[in-house]
Structures are given as structure tokens and as C-alpha cells.
Amino acid sequence: MKLIFWLALIVGFLAVAWRLFDYFYFSNQSYVSSEIRFEPTNVIHPILEKPPMGWNSWNNVRCGPEMNEIVMRQMIDLLVESGMRDVGYRYFNLDDCWQIGRDENGVILADPERFPSGIKALADYAHERGLKFGLYTSGGRLTCMSRPGSYRFEELDAQTYAEWGVDYIKIDWCGIEYLDTYTQYRIWRDAIDKTNRQMILSIAIANIDNQVDKQAWTWGRELVGIWRTAIDLNPFWEDVLRVMDRNSLYAEYSGRGSWNDADMLQVGNGELTLTENKTHFGMWAMMASPLIAGNDLRNMSGEIKEILTHDEIIAINQDKLGMQARLIKEEDGRQVYVKVLSTQGERAVALLNRTDEPQEISVTAEDLGLHSLIKVRNVWERSDLGIRWQTFSQAVQPHEALILRVHGRDKVNLLHYPVMINQLRSGYLLDQEPKTEEGIISFRREGNKRMIVADIFSDVRYNSAANCQVFTTEFFVDPEWADPRAEIRFKVYGDGDLLYRSDFMTIDSALKRVSININKVRVLNLQTSPANSNYNIAQIGTWLNSRVECSN
Numbered sequence: 146m147k148l149i150f151w152l153a154l155i156v157g158f159l160a161v162a163w164r165l166f167d168y169f170y171f172s173n174q175s176y177v178s179s180e181i182r183f184e185p186t187n188v189i190h191p192i193l194e195k196p197p198m199g200w201n202s203w204n205n206v207r208c209g210p211e212m213n214e215i216v217m218r219q220m221i222d223l224l225v226e227s228g229m230r231d232v233g234y235r236y237f238n239l240d241d242c243w244q245i246g247r248d249e250n251g252v253i254l255a256d257p258e259r260f261p262s263g264i265k266a267l268a269d270y271a272h273e274r275g276l277k278f279g280l281y282t283s284g285g286r287l288t289c290m291s292r293p294g295s296y297r298f299e300e301l302d303a304q305t306y307a308e309w310g311v312d313y314i315k316i317d318w319c320g321i322e323y324l325d326t327y328t329q330y331r332i333w334r335d336a337i338d339k340t341n342r343q344m345i346l347s348i349a350i351a352n353i354d355n356q357v358d359k360q361a362w363t364w365g366r367e368l369v370g371i372w373r374t375a376i377d378l379n380p381f382w383e384d385v386l387r388v389m390d391r392n393s394l395y396a397e398y399s400g401r402g403s404w405n406d407a408d409m410l411q412v413g414n415g416e417l418t419l420t421e422n423k424t425h426f427g428m429w430a431m432m433a434s435p436l437i438a439g440n441d442l443r444n445m446s447g448e449i450k451e452i453l454t455h456d457e458i459i460a461i462n463q464d465k466l467g468m469q470a471r472l473i474k475e476e477d478g479r480q481v482y483v484k485v486l487s488t489q490g491e492r493a494v495a496l497l498n499r500t501d502e503p504q505e506i507s508v509t510a511e512d513l514g515l516h517s518l519i520k521v522r523n524v525w526e527r528s529d530l531g532i533r534w535q536t537f538s539q540a541v542q543p544h545e546a547l548i549l550r551v552h553g554r555d556k557v558n559l560l561h562y563p564v565m566i567n568q569l570r571s572g573y574l575l576d577q578e579p580k581t582e583e584g585i586i587s588f589r590r591e592g593n594k595r596m597i598v599a600d601i602f603s604d605v606r607y608n609s610a611a612n613c614q615v616f617t618t619e620f621f622v623d624p625e626w627a628d629p630r631a632e633i634r635f636k637v638y639g640d641g642d643l644l645y646r647s648d649f650m651t652i653d654s655a656l657k658r659v660s661i662n663i664n665k666v667r668v669l670n671l672q673t674s675p676a677n678s679n680y681n682i683a684q685i686g687t688w689l690n691s692r693v694e695c696s697n
């Protein structure tokens with residue numbers, strides 16, 4: 146009897162001690178996002194506070210005969226009936242092939258055979274059912290399916306869409322020759338603002354891999370939008386990896402108010418197996434990508450519906466800190482991604498097996514910037530896996546991404562986490578490795594002149610990881626290289642915020658020198674762009690003796 150009494154007392158004491166420890170160790174406080182610099186400095190539209198979620202007609206219906214108002218109304222009904230609307234899929238987006246021409250005043254006309262009641266009627270139908278309505282166009286003269294595009298009709302189209310009750314405009318980049326993307330999308334931003342209707346600006350540069358002036362991830366935030374990072378995603382495994390890899394390259398630019406768009410979901414389409422569908426969805430959630438489904442809702446299987454409506458996976462995507470997952474470890478097709486979540490010490494972690502064999506994949510508390518004691522939860526299974534000391538390790542099936550929620554106590558200052566590859570140190574940029582470079586003709590040294598010679602549109606990116614304070618550089622248009630007609634502007638971005646933009650310079654302009662504060666900046670971009678997109682003349686700009694002062 147006595148023994149039982151003492152045992153009960155000890156157990157009771159341990160339970161209370163654990164509760165107290167649990168309470169103090171695993172914080173439920175939120176991060177102050179401005180302190181860890183995931184906060185963009187410009188406006189955050191409430192409609193882009195979190196990655197948008199919805200359904201779009203393209204991935205399944207395309208330009209086929211079902212692209213019509215009867216089928217589209219069915220899809221709207223099904224978005225509601227399936228429960229998708231209520232877990233967050235708010236946008237019903239009509240893609241290409243709704244338009245046919247323009248009237249005598251230039252007003253865009255819907256195809257009367259496919260949409261006899263008009264687009265406004267369809268938008269109303271969606272709104273009456275608690276949905277928002279999105280519409281597609283192209284920045285060029287034609288859309289990708291050769292329907293009329295919006296070039297030179299931007300204001301009129303924005304106005305028309307606003308009158309129809311559009312909430313989201315996907316603007317493609319087809320039917321275009323020699324226009325510069327930033328300038329065109331700027332026109333759209335201004336046109337949208339003029340309507341006084343809040344509409345999401347979706348910068349959908351379809352052929353982005355082949356576009357010279359494509360760095361929407363650097364300037365997209367300035368225009369308050371979402372932007373594609375890769376050519377269209379197709380519904381098979383290798384393509385999921387292709388788009389994921391590309392989108393991950395730009396993780397640092399995405400954040401509350403403006404997002405990297407890894408393209409619309411192919412969950413439930415094509416050749417993806419059940420595991421691959423889960424991996425695709427889980428990774429898009431980890432990457433804080435918009436979740437825009439594109440499957441046929443009329444014959445969605447129970448399994449696909451479970452994937453698309455998984456509340457805990459969606460919660461990772463919609464987490465209010467708005468940080469995109471970063472790749473932190475990689476070895477022989479085994480990868481670890483981490484998405485810092487808004488609760489202090491909480492991380493979403495993906496252990497991804499890209500190979501065709503089962504693999505043991507592990508992650509340590511250290512990798513996650515946490516102290517040794519961690520709590521681990523399997524998110525898809527909705528089950529707690531318990532407490533671990535230092536390491537978590539599990540067999541992961543081929544093509545599977547095991548998604549975990551790990552909770553511990555921060556060991557590092559998140560401003561510097563995760564540690565980046567090729568981190569900048571004090572000194573000249575020319576002596577260090579950039580993370581990516583596009584449109585750079587050469588990195589050259591002549592005596593004590595260190596030059597980055599840049600073509601008509603260029604972008605060179607360095608990881609400063611919030612360790613550097615000042616960036617100084619000179620720049621000019623070198624008469625030895627550039628055409629007398631060349632007019633080039635030099636720009637510096639920090640984490641997608643424009644830190645400096647020069648006037649247009651010619652070979653006659655005097656060399657300029659600037660010194661820029663890059664405190665807290667994780668990613669530094671140097672860009673050049675021309676006044677006119679004349680590719681036939683040498684429009685070459687030179688960065689001279691660029692250097693950083695850092696504290697590491």
C-alpha cells in the first residue's frame with residue numbers, strides 16, 4: 146500500500162515537472178518577423194498576406210471543348226461541395242481561351258460559344274458561392290493559345306476586369322517581342338491600382354527559363370505580386386523535381402506579401418503515383434507556393450481529396466511567418482528542407498528521398514538551429530513521434546517526402562539561419578563565388594581594376610546572410626565595349642527590395658560611385674537593364690571594384 150502511495154507520488158511529481166518543463170522549454174510565442182528579417186519593407190496587401198489557394202482550369206481543361214461556362218460552373222459547385230473552399234481554396238481561376246476579340250472600343254470580348262452569359266456572370270456565380278474569381282491574360286499581343294492579349298490595352302482591361310468583379314489576374318508573357326518584363330508588369334501594377342479594386346497580380350512569365358530579363362523574383366516584390374520561377378509544370382515525377390529545384394533556388398526572395406510561384410498543382414493529374422502526389426503537394430506547401438489545384442474535380446478520388454484538403458499540410462503553407470523552405474542538407478538524392486514557422490523554435494521539415502530505393506534520412510537539432518531536445522510530429526499521419534535527443538532519423542520510401550513538425554528551443558539567431566553556401570566575406574566580390582549569375586560576360590581583373598562586365602540584362606547574386614554591412618561599388622558604361630547608343634541602368638537589390646537604382650547611363654556619363662547599407666540583407670543582387678530593349682547593339686555595363694564589408 147505504502148509503496149503504491151510513494152510510486153503514485155513520484156509519478157505525479159514527474160508529470161507536474163514535465164508539464165512545467167514542457168511549458169518553459171517549448172515556447173508558444175511567435176517570432177517578431179521584422180527582427181529576423183523575413184519581413185518585406187514595402188506594402189503588404191492583405192490579399193497576399195498568405196500564399197493564395199484555389200483552382201485553375203488550365204492543367205486539366207486547357208483549351209479543350211470543356212472550357213465553357215457549363216463545366217466551369219460545375220467546377221465552382223464542386224469546389225464548394227468537396228470541402229475544398231472551406232479549407233482555403235478560395236480562388237476560382239479561369240485560364241486561357243475565354244477571350245475571342247475586342248469590340249469597336251477595344252473592350253475585350255468573351256468567346257460567345259464557350260461563355261454565352263459572359264465573364265461577369267461567371268464571376269458572380271463564384272462570388273455567390275463564397276469564392277473569389279481569377280482571370281487570365283497575356284502581357285503581349287497574343288496569349289499563349291493565340292487569343293487576344295492585353296498589350297496596349299492594360300488600363301482598359303484592368304478596368305473591365307474590375308467591373309466584372311475579378312479578384313486575381315494571371316498575366317502571362319506570350320505574344321511578345323522585345324519588351325522588358327519589369328516595365329510591362331509595372332504598367333499592369335499601376336493599371337490595377339487605378340481601378341481601386343484589390344486584385345492579385347500574378348506575374349506568370351511562362352517561358353521564364355528562356356527569357357533574358359526574367360528575374361521577377363528580385364523586382365516582383367516591388368510590384369506586390371506573385372511570380373513564376375520555372376516553365377510550366379507537367380504531371381510526372383522528374384518535372385516535379387525540376388520545378389521544385391528551380392523554385393528553391395530563389396527561396397530567399399519569397400515572403401509575406403509576395404511569393405515565388407512554383408506553378409499550379411498537378412496533384413491528381415497525369416502519371417503521378419499516390420506517393421508522388423503527396424510529395425508534390427507537401428513540397429509546394431513547404432515552399433510557401435500558391436496552392437492552385439488543377440485536377441478534374443468531377444472525378445476526384447478520395448485519396449486525392451485527402452491530399453488536397455490535408456489541414457496540417459495546408460497550415461504549413463499558410464503559416465503566418467511566410468517563410469519559404471530552404472534546402473539545408475543534400476547527399477546522394479537524400480535532401481532535408483526546413484521552413485521556419487511562426488512559433489518560436491518550431492520548424493516544418495521535409496526529408497525527401499529523390500531516389501528509387503528506400504533511404505534512411507536524418508536531421509539533427511543542430512541542423513535546425515535548435516538545442517538538443519526536440520519534439521517530432523509526422524504531419525501527414527497526424528501523429529506525434531515523441532521526444533528525440535539531437536537526432537531524428539527515419540526510412541523514407543522512394544519519391545517520398547516525410548513531412549515533420551519539429552519543436553525545440555532556438556539555439557541560433559534566425560537572422561543568420563540557415564547558414565548559406567558561399568557566404569560573402571569582407572573583400573572584393575570578384576574574389577568570391579556568386580550564388581547565381583545570368584547575363585554576365587566576364588569577371589575580369591586588369592591590374593587593380595576588378596570588373597564584372599554585364600550584358601544588356603544581367604543579374605549576379607551573392608549571399609551575404611545578414612553578415613555584411615556595407616556594399617561599395619563604382620560603375621560605368623565602358624566606351625571600349627559598349628555601343629554609343631547604349632543606355633544602361635545599374636540596380637542593387639537586397640532580399641528583393643530595391644536598394645539603389647541609377648539613372649540611365651551612356652558612354653559619356655561619368656563613372657559613378659555608391660555606398661549602400663546592406664545590414665540585415667541576406668541576398669544581394671547586382672543588375673543591369675537597358676532603356677530600350679535593342680538586342681542588336683552592345684549595351685554593356687561594368688561594375689568596378691565592388692566590395693563588401695562584413696563582420697564574419
Ligand code: GLA
Nearest residue numbers: 203240241289290317351377
Ligand atoms: C502558359 C502558362 C500556363 C497557361 C498557358 C495558357 O503556358 O504558363 O500556365 O496559362 O500558357 O495558354
